Amino acid sequence: MTNETASRYRLPPRRERASGAERRVGFELEFSGVSLEQASAAVEALPGGRIVDSTVAERVIDTDLGRFRVELDWNFLKQQAAQNHGQEEWLGTVADVAALLVPVEVVCPPVEIGHLEQLDGLVDALRAGGATGTGESMLAAYGLHINPESPDLEASTLSAYLSAFALLQWWLSEAHQVDLTRKVSPYIDLFSESFVRPLLLEPPGTMESLMELYLQHNPSRNRALDMLPLLAEIDEERVRSRVDDPKIKARPTFHYRLANCQIEQSDWYLSDPWNIWCVLEAVAERPDWLEELGREFLARSRPLLGVNRTEWVDYLKQWLDDHELV
Template identity: 55%
Template sequence: MPQDLEFKLPPVTCKEDGEPRRVGIELEFTGLTLEQTAAAVQEALGGELSRTSASERVLQVDGLGTFNIELDWDFLKRQALKAEEEDEGGAQWMDLLSQAASLVVPLEVVCPPIAIGELHRLHRMVDGLRRAGAVGTENSPLAAFGVHLNPEIPRLEAATIGAYLRAFGLLQWWLVDAHRVDLSRKISPYIDLYPEDYVKLLVEQAPPAMGQLFDDYLEHNATRNRALDLLPLLAQIDGERVRQTVVDPKIKARPTFHYRLPNCQIEKADWSLAGSWNLWWLVEQLASREDELQALGAAFVEHWRPLLGLNRGAWLEYVGRWLNDRGWG
């Protein structure tokens, strides 16, 4: 059975309206056809399965919500839809490409937002996909398969956003090591870390008002390709301001973080989604403790070298000891 089966509860489990915080999870992998994937998820969770297009299936599960199951290749999806609309044998054309996709094109299961205390219900889905033959990051040098976590923010305000930014910025290099991020993902542009200068700005300035937070983030991170992508969250607050800086139709406004570091190692018996979540949990822990944030921020500045920037090797060692001293590592 996988280790870390328990999803750790963060310090803040409810939003300011009293409703439980939820997490959306996106799981990327290969090794199966679209139909095999949909069948495995339905067998694990039950529910009613429907076909929305040649490249997408939808599963409605009572008590959880809507699971979208799709081939994660925009060109493939566009061509299949066009063939269907023009009655040019889209289904047959798609079936052939779906077989090829099991080798090179990621499949994606996009889970509905699920209360943190209910995330354990996804274990059956992961086990079912593993038994069906799903394989993850390490089995394809061509696609940087991963797990995306989309936890709802507790409070949609500058102070809370700033605390999470500082927490992740200070931990980001350590998290890459802790997740053992695969080389194919490290060299991809999709999970770039925040620039060192931006992290230094975060820890040295006073907590910014929302306007300054927008200015600083968009100046240093005007791209979706970040390990912690805040553009969906910022778009929820002011979509027009985000679009003025970043022209990308894939940015979807939502009151969540978009954390993209974890590998998908679904083929391994000792891997689980809980392991990925429990490393993000460290960001939750640190973000909720202003005194600890200030202490680690001060240590970060001490590890900064004029002209050379952060001494990353020494910083990684320091963060590891610091987390262990608090029983978090």
């Protein structure tokens, strides 16, 4: 590993969890151009790689980094494969057809923030095998999901990260160059100003008030920053009483869904979207910056019209440059 490779990945201000252990981050890559078998082989080639479970729709692979899942991103096929484990002949043809229409997804295990470069070889292998990402399909909104562990589960921390995202979300969409197919999809909706205004006017000081505000305005997984897994980790019963969605999986991580997967580009690595996320982390960890930006955002709100998006993004570009964050 060279210093150049190691330096691709920006480090956030807080590298440790409350326990003192290094924070970890997981990635989920969606792409096409390679089969389930080819993608699985790329993962299995990692140090210690071995398949521990297999269906026509999914492979589970243990490696020295942890457990990966490689799957066709189609719930029907995965459910049928699970229910007919060992009697899957008829599903083979369905899987072959599905491979032409739905993406393959690689779900990575949580990796320590200081060792993310260990995933670069996997990206190289998938790219060399012909994997293509977001720009490949006008039908499938391929993306990259980032799941960073929260530094802690305190209301003040979650409120700060929510506020940072709310303030930066329009700039983040530009910074990631979010593909039009993904923008018009229902999966990565940005927060509405009807949520952002009360969040900034009176940042929730308790977990009770934070959950109530978030669930009132965002009772869906389909957000660019999906907080439901993290809130379910804290109070799963409350979340499920408000959002009836079996796909919600409680875990102590943010679920950031905004980035494209541009794996076909020779100079693209997971560091590209990760480093943009780290701008959000830098702002979230500075209460004075949050106060300054929040005050400016609210001052720009116009009756009925809200904040002018173009003008706010232009302001942020200059502000981020002045603070040496980009």
